[in-house]
Amino acid sequence: MLWTPLHAKIHRTIRSRHLFERNQRLLVAVSGGQDSLCLIKLLLDLQAKWGWHLGIAHCDHRWRTDSQANAQHVESLAKTWEIPFYLATIETQDLPSLQSEAAARNWRYQALSAIAQQHNYNCIITGHTASDRAETLLYNLIRGTGADGLQALTWRRSLIGDIVLVRPLLELTRTETERFCQENQLPIWEDSTNQDLKYARNRIRQELIPYLREHFNPQAESALAQTAELLQAEVEYLEKAAQKLREEVMSEEEKDAKKLSEILYVSPCPPVPTSSSPLPLKLNRHILRKAPLALQRRVMRQVLQQILADAPNFEQIEKLTALITAPNRSQTDPFPGGAIAQVQGDWIWIGK
Numbered sequence: 001m002l003w004t005p006l007h008a009k010i011h012r013t014i015r016s017r018h019l020f021e022r023n024q025r026l027l028v029a030v031s032g033g034q035d036s037l038c039l040i041k042l043l044l045d046l047q048a049k050w051g052w053h054l055g056i057a058h059c060d061h062r063w064r065t066d067s068q069a070n071a072q073h074v075e076s077l078a079k080t081w082e083i084p085f086y087l088a089t090i091e092t093q094d095l096p097s098l099q100s101e102a103a104a105r106n107w108r109y110q111a112l113s114a115i116a117q118q119h120n121y122n123c124i125i126t127g128h129t130a131s132d133r134a135e136t137l138l139y140n141l142i143r144g145t146g147a148d149g150l151q152a153l154t155w156r157r158s159l160i161g162d163i164v165l166v167r168p169l170l171e172l173t174r175t176e177t178e179r180f181c182q183e184n185q186l187p188i189w190e191d192s193t194n195q196d197l198k199y200a201r202n203r204i205r206q207e208l209i210p211y212l213r214e215h216f217n218p219q220a221e222s223a224l225a226q227t228a229e230l231l232q233a234e235v236e237y238l239e240k241a242a243q244k245l246r247e248e249v250m251s252e253e254e255k256d257a258k259k260l261s262e263i264l265y266v267s268p269c270p271p272v273p274t275s276s277s278p279l280p281l282k283l284n285r286h287i288l289r290k291a292p293l294a295l296q297r298r299v300m301r302q303v304l305q306q307i308l309a310d311a312p313n314f315e316q317i318e319k320l321t322a323l324i325t326a327p328n329r330s331q332t333d334p335f336p337g338g339a340i341a342q343v344q345g346d347w348i349w350i351g352k
Helices: 005-016 034-050 067-081 092-098 101-119 130-143 174-183 200-215 220-249 252-264 285-289 293-307 314-324
Strands: 025-029 053-060 085-089 123-125 156-158 164-166 281-284 340-344 347-351
Touching (some): 025 034, 025 101, 034 067, 101 123, 281 293, 285 347, 314 340
Parallel strands (some): 025 053, 025 123
Antiparallel strands (some): 281 347, 340 347
16 A cells, blocks of 8 residues: 555544544445545555454435446445445335435435444444535525534534444545545546536536636635634534523523433433423523623524424524513514414513
8 A cells, every 4th residue: 555645644634633543343435436435445545554344335326227336336346345335225115205415315324324323333434525515515605504504514423323424534625536546546436416417516516616716716615615614613612602501591490300301311312302392491581681692593593493393594593582682572473383482571481
């Protein structure tokens, strides 16, 4: 194995960011494209230094006529490298549900998580790059989002149970992964759907990013990815500050109930907030008024995440935030699920 600057860079990244530990079981998602082939080759080359136990997982959406051949290509590579191969194929009856990019992504993560749980892998590794991060930032910005959406892809995030999704290539651009594949003569499988402009991300990749590089900044991808990296740290800080403020503005009854639930709850995974979360809730307006608007909004967002089945939108957050300074007896119209927020003196009361 030829030790290249790219090997050294990824080795340092994994170590400095504590992405993996030694001797871990890592399930690598390999589509057969240049990014995933670059990823698996780098991990294979670094395996001797870290003692990892690697496996390859491939997800077949059955969108293309050559998808089965694509899967067989990846399986052949796994056999060549003498590492376990796992295949997830969408069932025929589930095909209609995979019409959107978001639905396909959700299915992939569910399928990968199921494989990881079944075969005892603690980490799922994907080949997302700085280019993907830049495209995701632009995609979310165009749709409308806050800093949470603009932070785009993160280095690590929890999936199911103790399984973690890790993205070690976020400092590499797609140009770098392509060059690495060429230098190592890796057999890239070209996915024809990547050229289909009916998908918004493809249009951003094929048209918007090149336009930005040509007319505004030749390093547009790297600059956007760096912005996402900066925002990630700020979002983490603000979330922790908002959580602390939220605990301060809770009523004593809610604090007692929260302590009791923490004592009784023994699962290693925190419960997922749903629309069936207990109501009513009470928030102290007097304390909230002293906080910066950014923290006020984040507290209200966290509260809405607790009581709504879907992620709260900007209008819902603003509607609840406005009650911090609204006259007594002011109230909102019903949120999805029937909850209503009302001002009662120094308190915002949320109930049905």
